[in-house]
Amino acid sequence: MQIREVEIVNPTGLHTRPGNMFVKKAKEYAATVTIIKGDKRVNAKSLLTLMKAGISLGDRIIIEADGADEAEAVAGLSELIASFTE
């Protein structure tokens, strides 16, 4: 298992358009990907559950990946979050 803490830097947070891009990217990996915010753990491959977590600008979240490509998943998804500007 690989985990990494990241900070949300874009004004929209992981809502709608950026959220959808994040879910699409998460689905590219075979690993199970979970987002942890506080005491909430949600499946990163579903926009519905991701948005239930309500991830906004300034939040610190943990990306947890478990599976064959877990290292690539954590690296790729952290990079994507850092690249959001919307």
Added chain:
Amino acid sequence: MELTKQLLAMDAIQLQAEAADWKEAVRIGVDLLVKADAVEPRYYDAIVNMTTELGPWYILAPGMAMPHGRPEEGVKKNSFALVTLKTPVNFGDPDNDPVDILVTLAATDAKTMNESSIVEVVTLLGDDDTVARIRAAQTRAELEAIFATIE
């Protein structure tokens, strides 16, 4: 819940509607909001244009869509519209097509959209049992009975 109260108060509900494709399905939801004086008709064009450009980014889960545009694209009031379809339509999202529940939403600012409106929608649609009952509802009275149990 604000979402269910507003749907009933604005009568922005169409159950078992018939739409030939995703654009017609989006149109039905936006028309409900236009009728309620909550958005301008151009809100529809904004959603369709953005969907054509970016793909349907607002598909939440299998069968469920949450079409919306930006506040500056003709939104007058924070509002929601619920549409269920007799025959599901494809939006071009292979993971989640076909879609038969649409909650169209409009918010006057991005903060309300992200921190309030969307949270309301995903809370309602995040409950599998509620979603199954909404899908099956044929009349406003049936829907009111469903909403009464979740408030």
